[in-house]
Each structure stands twice: as C-alpha cells, then as structure tokens.
Amino acid sequence: MATDTTTQDSPDQNVNNDLTTKSPSFLKRFLPRSLLGRSLLIIITPLLLVQAISVWVFYDRHYETVTKRLAQGLAGDISMAILLLEKTETPYEQAHIFRLMQKTTDLSLTLHHDITLPPTAWTPDWSVLERRLDQAISEQMMKNFDFIHQYEIDTVSLADQVKIQIQLDSGVLLILVPSKRLFTSTTYLVILWMVGSSVITFGVAVIFMRNQVRPIQRLARAAESFGKGRDVKGFKPEGATEVRQASGAFIRMRSRIKRQVEQRTAMLAGVSHDLRTPLTRMKLQLAMAGQDEDIKNLQTDVIEMEQMINGYLAFARGEGREETVSCEITGLLRDLVDQLGQNNNPIDLHIEEDIVIQLRKESFKRAVSNLVTNAQRYAQHVMVCARKRKSASGYLLEITVDDDGPGIPPESRLDVLKPFFRLEQSRNQATGGVGLGLSIANDVISNHGGDLSLEDAPGGGLRARIILPF
Known part of the structure; x- marks a missing residue:
C-alpha cells in the first residue's frame, strides 16, 4: 500500500494551474482580460486623454477669453449708462436714457429710489460656468467703477437674463442683461461635437475590433x-x-x-x-x-x-x-458496473447528478472499464464516483475509481501510464497483462482533452481520477 500522498500533475495541468491560480496584480484586477476589451482600452484611453486635454484647453483658454471680452463690453455699456444718468436732472431724461440703452445695447434699466442693497450680497450655489461668468463680470465692474462699492450679480434667478443691481447715490439701479450677451453657444457646440465624435469613434472601433477578434475566437474554439x-x-x-x-x-x-x-x-x-x-x-x-x-x-x-x-x-x-456523440454518464457507468460486477467483486457506484457530455462512447467506456478491471484484479472492494465540478473555464466531469488494493508507488505512477510498462517484470500474463490497460485509458482520456492521474485512495489503495472538460 502506498503511503505517500503526493501526486504528480501532468505538464498541461501544471500550466493550467499556473494560469488559474496565479493572483493578478492590483492594477490588472481592474483591467479587461479579453482581447476585445484590451484592444478597445488601447483605442479609447488615448482618445479620452486627448478629449480631456482638448476640453480643458478650450475651457481654460477659449471660454475664459470669450467670457472676459463679453463681460468687458457689458461693463462698458453699464458704465456709459451710469455716467449718462449722473448728468440727468429730470425723470424724462432718465426715461430717455433707459429707452436709448434698451434700443442700442439691449439692456433693460430701472432705477429704484426707495431701496438699498443689503450689506452682504447674495451668493447662490453656482455651477462652474456661472461662477466663471460672475467672476468675469465682477472683475470688469471693479475696473470700470472705482466709485462703486456695493453691487450684486445674479446669474441663476432668471432663466434668460442676468440681473445686476448697483447701489448709486440716488438709489439702486437694476439692470437686466439678456443671456445671449454673455453666453456663447460655441462652448456647447464644441463639447457636443467632441462627445459625439468620441461616441461615433467608439462605435466604429467596437464593430471593427469585434470583426478582428471573432476569427481568433473561432480558432480558439x-x-x-x-x-x-x-x-x-x-x-x-x-x-x-x-x-x-x-x-x-x-x-x-x-x-x-x-x-x-x-x-x-x-x-x-x-x-x-x-x-x-x-x-x-x-x-x-x-x-x-x-x-x-x-x-x-x-x-x-x-x-x-x-x-x-x-x-x-x-x-x-x-x-x-469513432465519432463523438452526446452521452449520458449515469447510464453508461451503470451499464459498465453491472457488466463488470457479474463475475467479479461487486462495485459501489455513486453519482451526484445526471451529466450529459460529448464523448466517443465506446472508447471512453473501454477506458473506464480498464481502470475498473485493473482495480478488481488487485483489490476486494471497488468504488466508482462521478460528479460535476465548476472551474474558471467552465464545468468539469470528475470520475474516480477507488480500491483497497496494494496501490502503486508514487515514483511509478507516471511510468504505468506508458505503453508496455509493468510493475511486475516477470512478463507473466496472469500477474499483470501486457502493460497496455492503463496506457489505453490514459490515451483515450487525453484524446478527449482530459487528464488521468493516479493518487492514494482515502481508505488506502489506489485512486484513478479522470477529469474531462465539458
């Protein structure tokens, strides 16, 4: 009976273990693993980077410059209106100036004599664009109106207008400015064009990359x-x-x-x-x-x-x-156990669930029969178990054949899978056949893309384990 529980894996199994058990680095855990995903990442990352830089440059340069120029023009018009109002003496002259400003500058002016601005100006929760606009207007107002110490700018209360209130000696001057004088549609058009072109580019890249990856997937299958x-x-x-x-x-x-x-x-x-x-x-x-x-x-x-x-x-x-067919494992193993258990020791069969898999039925049946017959030759009790396992690449069929015989030494378990190798060297057919039973089983399992390994059985003896991918 073998006592060493160490098993030797095949080279293919070692490669699969390395591919499935090696833990990825922290960064690779968040990166796509498929070729399509990585190809799209290679295309999209520079595209997004260029778009982000372009938006930042445009927003920081173009928008700020345009807003500054528009605010400067508005401050000049307001300055002119205030200077004209200071020279008026009658309400009629004020009304004339208001009509003139409305006609020439599209500004709506109203002078309220009975109110004053509060000490603290209203500061709403502006968006980024509105903060930039308010900052630009405030800077130009401070440059043009050195004599004004209190004013209020409201860019969010009205939908299509900006409300500006300025404290004068004669009262509060309310100015309603159309939004079109301060906002430029170029900003939204450029951003929309960049986002739209990115979406179109991404869609075209996905279509072309899927067409390039599909032949590789067919080759892999x-x-x-x-x-x-x-x-x-x-x-x-x-x-x-x-x-x-x-x-x-x-x-x-x-x-x-x-x-x-x-x-x-x-x-x-x-x-x-x-x-x-x-x-x-x-x-x-x-x-x-x-x-x-x-x-x-x-x-x-x-x-x-x-x-x-x-x-x-x-x-x-x-x-x-032999052609591959859809095979129901439960029926195949039951027929095999009934056939081999008639003239030999009875065989225990344990199947967890019904499993259907594509097999060369007769070849696979011969392989399992060789393993069971080999176990019956050297042991009194034989147990066959079949179950379905889940792996990283899909589902696996696992069949184990356990016996209570003397087992095989660990150093000889790979050799017995080779053709014509026998542990018993006398060449007596009654004590070990011609050395082809296990090699036939190993060859059949390998042709099905599976793996056959020999281990120590939990209760002593030898365990033959078959692993087949679905």
Missing part, C-alpha cells in the same frame, strides 16, 4: 474541440493576415497529427492482425502434436502471445476514428 477529440467542421482561415497564418498552421498541424495517428494505428493493427494467422496455425499444430510437457509449455506461450496481440489490437482501436 477549433483548437479546443480538436484537443477534446471532436471533429472540427467548417473551419477555414479568415481575418487579419496574422490570424490567417495561425489558422493555416493549425489546419496543417491537425492534418499531420491525424495522418500520423492513422498511420501508427494502421501499422499496429496490421501487424497485430497479420500475426494472428501464423499464431492460429501454431495453435492448430500444437493441438495435433500431443500432450507432453514441452507441448504444454508451447501452448502456454502461444496463449500469452494471443493475449498480447489482443491487447495491441485494443490499443489500436483506442485511436480509431
């Missing part, structure tokens, strides 16, 4: 399907030149792998099949030769050779061209 042993139909190179090169390389690689597997399978099946003919003649000749001790030893050797050839053929069939 084709590679994943091929790694799981599924046939990739209708895949062709498309997209940018680099993506087409990668797709063409994938198609050529897939063709070479298929050709190599087919050639190796055909050679192994052909050799094994050709050996059966002389082997059958040898069995017939030995059966007619008698029953002495030497003949019995030769018959035993022939039987062992036949078992080896059957193992070679089973290994070759494991790499056949």
Whole structure:
C-alpha cells in the first residue's frame, strides 16, 4: 500500500494551474482580460486623454477669453449708462436714457429710489460656468467703477437674463442683461461635437475590433474541440493576415497529427492482425502434436502471445476514428458496473447528478472499464464516483475509481501510464497483462482533452481520477 500522498500533475495541468491560480496584480484586477476589451482600452484611453486635454484647453483658454471680452463690453455699456444718468436732472431724461440703452445695447434699466442693497450680497450655489461668468463680470465692474462699492450679480434667478443691481447715490439701479450677451453657444457646440465624435469613434472601433477578434475566437474554439477529440467542421482561415497564418498552421498541424495517428494505428493493427494467422496455425499444430510437457509449455506461450496481440489490437482501436456523440454518464457507468460486477467483486457506484457530455462512447467506456478491471484484479472492494465540478473555464466531469488494493508507488505512477510498462517484470500474463490497460485509458482520456492521474485512495489503495472538460 502506498503511503505517500503526493501526486504528480501532468505538464498541461501544471500550466493550467499556473494560469488559474496565479493572483493578478492590483492594477490588472481592474483591467479587461479579453482581447476585445484590451484592444478597445488601447483605442479609447488615448482618445479620452486627448478629449480631456482638448476640453480643458478650450475651457481654460477659449471660454475664459470669450467670457472676459463679453463681460468687458457689458461693463462698458453699464458704465456709459451710469455716467449718462449722473448728468440727468429730470425723470424724462432718465426715461430717455433707459429707452436709448434698451434700443442700442439691449439692456433693460430701472432705477429704484426707495431701496438699498443689503450689506452682504447674495451668493447662490453656482455651477462652474456661472461662477466663471460672475467672476468675469465682477472683475470688469471693479475696473470700470472705482466709485462703486456695493453691487450684486445674479446669474441663476432668471432663466434668460442676468440681473445686476448697483447701489448709486440716488438709489439702486437694476439692470437686466439678456443671456445671449454673455453666453456663447460655441462652448456647447464644441463639447457636443467632441462627445459625439468620441461616441461615433467608439462605435466604429467596437464593430471593427469585434470583426478582428471573432476569427481568433473561432480558432480558439477549433483548437479546443480538436484537443477534446471532436471533429472540427467548417473551419477555414479568415481575418487579419496574422490570424490567417495561425489558422493555416493549425489546419496543417491537425492534418499531420491525424495522418500520423492513422498511420501508427494502421501499422499496429496490421501487424497485430497479420500475426494472428501464423499464431492460429501454431495453435492448430500444437493441438495435433500431443500432450507432453514441452507441448504444454508451447501452448502456454502461444496463449500469452494471443493475449498480447489482443491487447495491441485494443490499443489500436483506442485511436480509431469513432465519432463523438452526446452521452449520458449515469447510464453508461451503470451499464459498465453491472457488466463488470457479474463475475467479479461487486462495485459501489455513486453519482451526484445526471451529466450529459460529448464523448466517443465506446472508447471512453473501454477506458473506464480498464481502470475498473485493473482495480478488481488487485483489490476486494471497488468504488466508482462521478460528479460535476465548476472551474474558471467552465464545468468539469470528475470520475474516480477507488480500491483497497496494494496501490502503486508514487515514483511509478507516471511510468504505468506508458505503453508496455509493468510493475511486475516477470512478463507473466496472469500477474499483470501486457502493460497496455492503463496506457489505453490514459490515451483515450487525453484524446478527449482530459487528464488521468493516479493518487492514494482515502481508505488506502489506489485512486484513478479522470477529469474531462465539458
């Protein structure tokens, strides 16, 4: 019985562990992980930066300069009106000046003799533009009216007008200024144009980048399907030149792998099949030769050779061209357990839920059968469990085969998955077969894009764990 609980992962599993368990840095946690998201981020970040700088420069330079000039003109008109009012002597002259200012400067003036401005001017909660406007008017008022010490500017009370009140010796001068004299529509037009162009640019970038990323996604799905042993139909190179090169390389690689597997399978099946003919003649000749001790030893050797050839053929069939089908795991495992438990020790089966997955049904059934048969050969109790697990990339099918046998030493667990490797070196077929059972199972699971690992069972013995992605 093995006592070391350390397991050895395959290189692919180590790579997946590195990709999924490595914690990202603080900044990378907030950045997109997809190629589309990162490509859009590369496009949008400089665009937003340029837009922000442009808005700041425009607001700080253009708007402030224009507002200053408009406020300067308004202050000049108000200064002229005050100087004219100081020279008037009759109400009729004041009214004439008010009409003249209304006609020439579009300013509405009213003089109130019975009120005074309060000591503290009203300071509403202005927006940024209104604060800038009030500041510009105040600066020009202070420059032009050295003799005025108290005034009030209200830019928010009236919808289309700015209200200015100035304390004079004769009373309070109320001035209503149209907003169009102080506000320029260029500000809003420029900002609207910049925001609109950004939105249009972003939309065009999303459309083009999605078209560029889609061929990469198809290539990834084709590679994943091929790694799981599924046939990739209708895949062709498309997209940018680099993506087409990668797709063409994938198609050529897939063709070479298929050709190599087919050639190796055909050679192994052909050799094994050709050996059966002389082997059958040898069995017939030995059966007619008698029953002495030497003949019995030769018959035993022939039987062992036949078992080896059957193992070679089973290994070759494991790499056949069986099509993938939708398979219900619960029914498959129950049929397998019922079949293998008839003439051997009973098998405990535990299934958490119904699982449907795309498989080469016969090949997968042969792989699980080899694991269960191997456990029955060395143990008294065998338990098979199946469940669905959730991972970062999707769902996984996990099947474990536990036994209470002597187990396999940790240093030999990778070797027993290799073809023709046996822990028992005597080559006696009764004590370990030809060394192809676990290698066939490992080969079938790998062709499905999964992983087969050998571990210590929780109750002692050996655990064979199958992990298959959905």
